Amino acid sequence: xxxxxxxxxxxxxxxxxxxxxxxxxxxxxxxxxxxxxxxxxxxxxxxxxxxxxxxxxxxxxxxxxxxxxxxxxxxxxxxxxxxxxxxxxxxxxxxxxxxxxxxxxxxxxxxxxxxxxxxxxxxxxxxxxxxxxxxxxxxxxxxxxxxxxxxxxxxxxxxxxxxxxxxxxxxxxxxxxxxxxxxxxxxxxxxxxxxxxxxxxxxxxxxxxxxxxxxxxxxxxxxxxxxxxxxxxxxxxxxxxxxxxxxxxxxxxxxxxxxxxxxx
Amino acid sequence: xxxxxxxxxxxxxxxxxxxxxxxxxxxxxxxxxxxxxxxxxxxxxxxxxxxxxxxxxxxxxxxxxxxxxxxxxxxxxxxxxxxxxxxxxxxxxxxxxxxxxxxxxxxxxxxxxxxxxxxxxxxxxxxxxxxxxxxxxxxxxxxxxxxxxx
Numbered sequence: 263x264x265x266x267x268x269x270x271x272x273x274x275x276x277x278x279x280x281x282x283x284x285x286x287x288x289x290x291x292x293x294x295x296x297x298x299x300x301x302x303x304x305x306x307x308x309x310x311x312x313x314x315x316x317x318x319x320x321x322x323x324x325x326x327x328x329x330x331x332x333x334x335x336x337x338x339x340x341x342x343x344x345x346x347x348x349x350x351x352x353x354x355x356x357x358x359x360x361x362x363x364x365x366x367x368x369x370x371x372x373x374x375x376x377x378x379x380x381x382x383x384x385x386x387x388x389x390x391x392x393x394x395x396x397x398x399x400x401x402x403x404x405x406x407x408x409x410x411x412x413x414x415x416x417x418x419x420x421x422x423x424x425x426x427x428x429x430x431x432x433x434x435x436x437x438x439x440x441x442x443x444x445x446x447x448x449x450x451x452x453x454x455x456x457x458x459x460x461x462x463x464x465x466x467x468x469x470x471x472x473x474x475x476x477x478x479x480x481x482x483x484x485x486x487x488x489x490x491x492x493x494x495x496x497x498x499x500x501x502x503x504x505x506x507x508x509x510x511x512x513x514x515x516x517x518x519x520x521x522x523x524x525x526x
Numbered sequence: 527x528x529x530x531x532x533x534x535x536x537x538x539x540x541x542x543x544x545x546x547x548x549x550x551x552x553x554x555x556x557x558x559x560x561x562x563x564x565x566x567x568x569x570x571x572x573x574x575x576x577x578x579x580x581x582x583x584x585x586x587x588x589x590x591x592x593x594x595x596x597x598x599x600x601x602x603x604x605x606x607x608x609x610x611x612x613x614x615x616x617x618x619x620x621x622x623x624x625x626x627x628x629x630x631x632x633x634x635x636x637x638x639x640x641x642x643x644x645x646x647x648x649x650x651x652x653x654x655x656x657x658x659x660x661x662x663x664x665x666x667x668x669x670x671x672x673x674x675x676x
Contacts, residue, residue: 263566270527270544270590299547299586300568312544314591364656365634366574366583449655 263303269311276320276400276429282313284402284425289313291427293337293375296367321374321429324348330435336374336428341365343373352393354439354457358385361449374428377413380420380474383452387414388467388475389441392457395433401426414474436461440522442515443469446502453502454511458486458519466490466516471497471508483520487513529593533558534602542589549573551589552599560600560629564658571657574630575599581637583656600629603636612636612674621670623661630657635671644676 269286273279283289288310292298301307315321321337326348332355334343340359343349349356362368362376362385376386377397390397390410397413399406399422408421415421422428436459443455455469466486467475472495480489490513497508530539533556540555552558552575564572566585573584576598603610609617612635622628631654638645638653645653650671659667 264550265545265547267543268545270588272590295586295588295591296568299588303566312588316591364571365637365653366571366581366656367568367586369580370582370586 265299265302266305266308268302268309270314271311272314272317274317276318276427279313279315279318279427280400280402280425282311283427286311287424291315291378293378294339294370294372295375296363296371297375297379297381315427326351332433332435334373334431334433336378336430337372338374340368340371340373340376344368351435351437352433352439353437354389354393354441355433358389358441358457361385361443361445363449373431377410377431378420378422378428380414380416380418382417382473383455383470385441385443385452385455385469388455388469389439389457390431390433391467391475391477392459392465393433393436393439393461394459394465395431397421397428398430398432399423399426400429405429411477417473419473434461438523438526440519440524440526442518442522444511444515454497454508454515456512456515456519458516458523460520460523464520464523466520468493468495468512468516471495471512478516480520483517483524486516486520490516527590527593529590531589531592531594532596534597534599544588544590546589548575548577548584548587548589548592548597551592552584552597555589558599558601561633562626562629564626564630564660569658570627571630571634572627574633574657576633576637581634598633598636600632603632610636612639612671615670615673616667619666619670619673621663621666623659623663627657627659627661631659631667635674638671639674645671647672650675 290309292312292314321335324346325333343359344356395410438460440458443452458466464480478489480486499505562572564570568586575584
């Protein structure tokens with residue numbers, strides 16, 4: 263498929279990328295391109311300019327601080343997260359990344375692209391909410407930090423505004439996490455998913471049931487299913503699952519994810 | 527935009543539109559038609575190539591993004607007309623039926639074997655997850671890769 267005509271810029275720094283995004287209304291950041299290029303083929307998105315973030319080394323690293331806080335550059339790929347010695351501090355990251363699509367997609371697709379596209383069926387938005395990640399957004403006015411719970415605003419919509427970029431994600435120390443999903447084929451698109459974290463309170467974030475991840479909390483793994491039911495979910499019906507079935511899956515997957523987290 | 531891309535060891539300089547996908551650049555501009563377009567939606571893997579050592583689907587990369595890169599396609603696998611061990615194994619195990627997915631299967635298997643010379647059957651299947659064979663001839667493809675695994 264031939265894309266619509268588009269301008270292309272490859273900035274040499276974050277500052278230059280921000281200038282390009284701010285100066286061009288129709289500019290979009292191009293991360294791994296594993297979603298954006300395809301929606302451009304379908305004309306579901308038609309940016310006038312692509313600002314290619316590949317090559318910005320400042321967006322790439324994965325660092326582990328002394329207190330166990332993991333800082334991940336927005337352009338870290340799923341494959342990089344899978345083999346990173348630092349990322350092993352939070353094992354769920356590599357485990358979930360290994361179930362996203364296939365080798366080729368994991369080699370290009372990035373953590374930043376996954377959360378910024380905020381497709382409700384994506385794996386990482388609920389995971390970021392469950393683990394209490396903090397997202398750093400850069401813009402003309404400098405940097406601000408947004409908790410994952412406030413980062414996801416709607417379908418394909420996040421706190422990253424026009425002229426801004428997600429630069430890095432920091433994740434606090436902790437190991438007791440779980441993830442469960444029902445997918446279209448092995449490692450396919452999620453029909454429903456749940457990420458759990460029991461480092462302190464029991465937090466379970468559900469994906470595919472609303473425009474943004476839905477966070478529920480409970481005191482124990484046994485209480486998770488009731489907490490999900492009490493959330494009065496109104497998930498969409500589609501060809502893969504009815505609203506009723508997706509609601510049922512949400513409680514089942516939340517429990518599985520919480521049990522996995524407790525078992526670590 | 528002027529781009530310089532090295533493909534299978536040969537360096538090409540071309541003026542390309544930013545909207546051109548790498549697969550179209552390879553096939554239409556360089557006449558390297560070994561890499562196939564199957565689905566054009568990033569699912570089938572028939573367009574898989576190796577860019578700077580990394581396996582990618584060339585329908586999800588712009589040609590301009592390959593500026594300065596070294597690209598390997600199925601045409602670059604054999605040397606002096608001699609098939610690689612993997613290609614011979616595909617032949618011996620009847621690992622192709624219509625052959626449309628074969629270039630992608632070969633590139634994905636090549637990338638796997640470079641990283642892991644002795645993959646298990648499970649690892650082979652996981653590595654080929656991004657490549658769809660519409661003849662459903664997966665069994666013999668996995669057998670061919672297995673036979674090359676050390």
